[in-house]
Amino acid sequence: xxxxxxxxxxxxxxxxxxxxxxxxxxxxxxxxxxxxxxxxxxxxxxxxxxxxxxxxxxxxxxxxxxxxxxxxxxxxxxxxxxxxxxxxxxxxxxxxxxxxxxxxxxxxxxxxxxxxxxxxxxxxxxxxxxxxxxxxxxxxxxxxxxxxxxxxxxxxxxxxxxxxxxxxxxxxxxxxxxxxxxxxxxxxxxxxxxxxxxxxxxxxxxxxxxxxxxxxxxxxxxxxxxxxxxxxxxxxxxxxxxxxxxxxxxxxxxxxxxxxxxxxxxxxxxxxxxxxxxxxxxxxxxxxxxxxxxxxxxxxxxxxxxxxxxxxxxxxxxxxxxxxxxxxxxxxxxxxxxxxxxxxxxxxxxxxxxxxxxxxxxxxxxxxxxxxxxxxxxxxxxxxxxxxxxxxxxxxxxxxxxxxxxxxxxxxxxxxxxxxxxxxxxxxxxxxxxxxxxxxxxxxxxxxxxxxxxxxxxxxxxxxxxxxxxxxxxxxxxxxxxxxxxxxxxxxxxxxxxxxxxxxxxxxxxxxxxxxxxxxxxxxxxxxxxxxxxxxxxxxxxxxxxxxxxxxxxxxxxxxxxxxxxxxxxx
Numbered sequence: 086x087x088x089x090x091x092x093x094x095x096x097x098x099x100x101x102x103x104x105x106x107x108x109x110x111x112x113x114x115x116x117x118x119x120x121x122x123x124x125x126x127x128x129x130x131x132x133x134x135x136x137x138x139x140x141x142x143x144x145x146x147x148x149x150x151x152x153x154x155x156x157x158x159x160x161x162x163x164x165x166x167x168x169x170x171x172x173x174x175x176x177x178x179x180x181x182x183x184x185x186x187x188x189x190x191x192x193x194x195x196x197x198x199x200x201x202x203x204x205x206x207x208x209x210x211x212x213x214x215x216x217x218x219x220x221x222x223x224x225x226x227x228x229x230x231x232x233x234x235x236x237x238x239x240x241x242x243x244x245x246x247x248x249x250x251x252x253x254x255x256x257x258x259x260x261x262x263x264x265x266x267x268x269x270x271x272x273x274x275x276x277x278x279x280x281x282x283x284x285x286x287x288x289x290x291x292x293x294x295x296x297x298x299x300x301x302x303x304x305x306x307x308x309x310x311x312x313x314x315x316x317x318x319x320x321x322x323x324x325x326x327x328x329x330x331x332x333x334x335x336x337x338x339x340x341x342x343x344x345x346x347x348x349x350x351x352x353x354x355x356x357x358x359x360x361x362x363x364x365x366x367x368x369x370x371x372x373x374x375x376x377x378x379x380x381x382x383x384x385x386x387x388x389x390x391x392x393x394x395x396x397x398x399x400x401x402x403x404x405x406x407x408x409x410x411x412x413x414x415x416x417x418x419x420x421x422x423x424x425x426x427x428x429x430x431x432x433x434x435x436x437x438x439x440x441x442x443x444x445x446x447x448x449x450x451x452x453x454x455x456x457x458x459x460x461x462x463x464x465x466x467x468x469x470x471x472x473x474x475x476x477x478x479x480x481x482x483x484x485x486x487x488x489x490x491x492x493x494x495x496x497x498x499x500x501x502x503x504x505x506x507x508x509x510x511x512x513x514x515x516x517x518x519x520x521x522x523x524x525x526x527x528x529x530x531x532x533x534x535x536x537x538x539x540x541x542x543x544x545x546x547x548x549x550x551x552x553x554x555x556x557x558x559x560x561x562x563x564x565x566x567x568x569x570x571x572x573x574x575x576x577x578x579x580x581x582x583x584x585x586x587x588x589x590x591x592x593x594x595x596x597x598x599x600x601x602x603x604x605x606x607x608x609x610x611x612x613x614x615x616x617x618x619x620x621x622x623x624x625x626x627x628x629x630x631x632x633x634x635x636x637x638x639x640x641x642x643x644x645x646x647x648x649x650x651x652x653x654x655x656x
Contacts, residue, residue, distance in 0.1 A: 091115060095148060095168035095177040097215055100207060100528065102196045106151045107207055107217070109166075113146040114183060122171055125150040125179070127157060127164040127217065135160055141168065152217075154198035154205040161203070161220040165210075180214035185545075189213050192531045196522040197222065246352035247415050253348035253365075258394055261366055263374035271302045271324075272379045272643070275387050277356045279307035279325060282316040282510075282535055283479060284560045285383055285406045288457040294320035295458070295636035296643075308368065308387070309359055317537065328367035329360075339363055353416035354386035368394075375399045379643060381431075385412060385420050392426035400646045403430045407557040408579040409440040424450060428646050431455050433558035434579045453642055457560040458635035459567050459627055462540025466569040466624065467547060469616040472503040474606060475546035475570070477539065477561050480511030480532075482554065485575065487513075487520055488599055489552035494524045495603035500610050501529065505550070508542055510535045543568040547616055548609050554597065556580040566590060567627035571619035573605045590622040 093115035101108045109125070123143040129135040137157060141150035148168060157164055166179040181189065189209040197206035204222045207215060274289050289305065297303045303323050310327030319325045334340045342363035349365040350357050372380075372394040379400040382388040388403030395401050403424070412420065424430060424444055429451040432438050438454040445452060474496075478484040486507060493505045507517075507530065514532065521530045536542050543549065549565035551574035559580040562572050566584075572591035574581040575598070585591040592608065594601035609616050 091182045093177055094182065094214075095179045096183050097179055097181045100195065100215070102198060102207075102527075103151065105155060105198055106153045107198075108149075108151050109179065109215075110149045111147075111179070113148065113168075113177070116146070116170075116177070123148055124169050125152055126167045126169050126176065127152060128167060129160050130163045130165060137164070154200060154217075157205050157217060157219050158200045158203075162218075164217045164219060166215050166217070178214050180212065181209070182213055186531070187213060189531075192533055193528055194518045194521055194532070195527045196525075246346070246348075249348050250351055254390075254393060257348065257365065258369040258373055261369045261373075264367075264370040265374050266371075266376040266378075268302060268304070268378070269376040270378045271304055272296055273304045273306045273375075273381065275306045275308065275380060275382045275391070277308050277359060277384060277387075278311060279305045279319075280310050280312040280315045280327075284457075286317060287460060288406075288560055289383055289404075290317055290320060290323075291458050291460050291632055292636065292639060293323045295632050295639070297322040299636075299640065306371075308356070309364060316535070328371055329364040335363070342366060349390060351386040351389065351416050351419050353413035353419070354384060356384050356386055379646070385416055388427060388430075389419050389423040392423040398648075400429075400643075401427050402642075402646070403427050405430060405432045405437060405441070405557065408434065408555065409437050410578060411555055411557070426450075429453060429642060431642070433457060434583050436579050436583075451642070451646070453638075455638045455642070456630055456635060457558050457563070458632040459560065459563045459630045460632070462543070462564060462567060463538060464541035464544035464568060467544045467620065469547040469569065469571075469613065469620050471545055471547050472500075472610075473546040474503065474505050474548045474550050474610075475508065475543055475565070476505065476550045476552065477508040477542075477565075478553070479509050480507075480513045480517055482513060484509075485552035485554045485577075485597070486517050488554075488575075488597060488602070489550055490517065490520050490524060490526065490530055492552070492599045492603040492606065493530055494526060495600070496606050496610065497526055497529045499607060503529075503610055505530045506533050506542070506546065507531065508533045508536050508539065539564065540568060543570060546570060548573060548606065550602070550606060551575065551581060552602065553577050553581075559584060562591075563627050563630045566623035569620040569624050571609055571616055571623055573602065573609060575602065584626070586622075586626070588619075590619050590626050 095111055096114040097111045099110045123141040125139040125141050127137040139150050139152045141148050167176040168179055169176045190211050193209055195207045197204035203220050205217050205219045207217050210216055274293055276289055293303050293305055305323055305325045307327045310330045334343055343361050345362040347360035347365050350360045375395055377398045380391050380395055381402045381404050382391045383404045391401045425448045427450050430441055432441055432454050433456055438452055442452045476489055543565050549570040549572045551562055555578050562584050565572055572585055574585055574593055575596045576582050576593045577596045585593055587593045592605040594605050
């Protein structure tokens with residue numbers, strides 16, 4: 086956004102919490118005549134004439150000031166900051182509008198200054214102006230990231246839940262009846278929550294779009310639904326339905342079943358907490374009522390149910406989106422028990438193809454490696470010039486954003502003009518924001534939230550960082566490459582090393598090595614020529630993963646498994 090389209094204001098360029106004061110620096114924007122003097126005025130909303138004045142220095146169009154937090158004590162509420170060019174003269178709102186980044190309210194986090202039992206915390210308003218909220222401290226974030234954290238229910242009932250699951254899988258489905266399938270021959274892609282967001286959902290919708298475009302009768306089957314509108318949107322020509330609509334609790338027996346834990350979904354699958362006994366009823370009736378066609382299950386627990394509950398004549402395919410070693414022990418054992426009952430298992434990496442093939446050697450189950458396809462993204466190709474590093478994914482411990490923030494503290498110390506923008510949402514958001522404040526990275530690490538315009542967001546960056554502790558594939562790597570970004574990644578299990586060619590289209594560093602990650606980021610930050618060279622190679626690499634190429638491999642698999650082929654109908 087240019088200066089001409091923005092009202093005159095005091096453009097904030099830097100804010101630091103300096104001891105007990107807020108130090109601000111910036112420039113006059115849209116002001117014609119030079120001013121001779123200035124001061125900062127903090128005005129409390131709804132406070133009548135409640136104002137606090139702080140002296141400011143002015144040099145040309147530059148200004149700087151310190152606002153003592155203690156001066157705002159006793160005035161709980163919101164204080165708006167203004168730059169007054171002369172006592173009693175024109176006032177300019179202090180804000181940040183010229184950096185091309187809108188909606189900073191939930192993006193930038195600043196530390197607070199303690200004020201007795203309360204605090205004073207600067208923040209951006211919805212108009213991207215600067216204000217200070219004075220009052221009781223915000224709720225404390227969790228003490229740390231939930232790395233390996235086990236829910237109370239799983240910790241107390243884990244063993245019992247597995248025993249109940251094994252009994253229920255044999256005894257319960259025959260008691261529940263069947264929901265007769267009105268669409269024989271349909272290809273069904275089964276997700277936990279198709280209305281949500283995430284890499285598995287994106288790649289499943291990509292596949293659905295390809296299969297429907299080829300004339301297939303395709304349905305996205307969501308085990309649960311918790312949103313009114315899908316975050317990503319369903320492709321044209323693709324049916325979508327939810328087995329258990331969690332938006333309403335239902336009445337009577339349905340409400341009761343919705344409050345009881347699932348017994349059919351394996352307790353060690355991460356889908357387990359989102360399912361209930363009501364989910365089980367819908368799952369069992371639907372799967373047992375299928376009449377031919379193809380069922381592709383995108384989670385190991387669902388693949389196990391497909392193998393056990395789908396009638397003969399249904400082609401069953403498990404689609405592994407994690408990796409061979411990523412599952413909890415109980416679930417890994419369940420996978421081993423049921424894998425041989427599937428017609429096929431689709432994996433994403435060569436290492437998983439090798440490991441899973443070893444489990445079914447001599448059996449009828451096909452293990453096929455088909456990488457994820459990169460979707461068509463908007464935004465064009467990055468010119469790798471902007472001082473921005475992007476990262477994207479759920480704010481969960483698996484994605485390692487805590488490690489990335491630690492690495493960025495080293496980067497920011499040398500290149501404070503660069504930003505790290507993290508796209509995504511999740512349970513670890515509060516703890517990660519707290520880590521940014523603790524590391525003094527406010528304004529340098531931005532939490533951009535979940536976005537439907539990932540392509541546009543990536544095209545505004547110059548480097549992509551992947552800090553995951555483990556991956557199934559890392560589709561976001563290919564998405565970033567398709568926008569011309571070189572990728573700096575941990576060499577975590579599994580996926581990055583099969584996509585990135587070090588020194589050609591990105592850089593790989595040892596898994597969870599924060600210093601090495603920081604050094605690799607600085608290497609590309611300091612070498613625009615390398616960014617351009619690797620970014621061009623990245624675009625060529627991403628072309629290998631386009632939907633037409635990857636979709637053709639799915640077509641080949643489905644054609645081979647249909648009743649006239651070599652597999653599924655005679656299980």
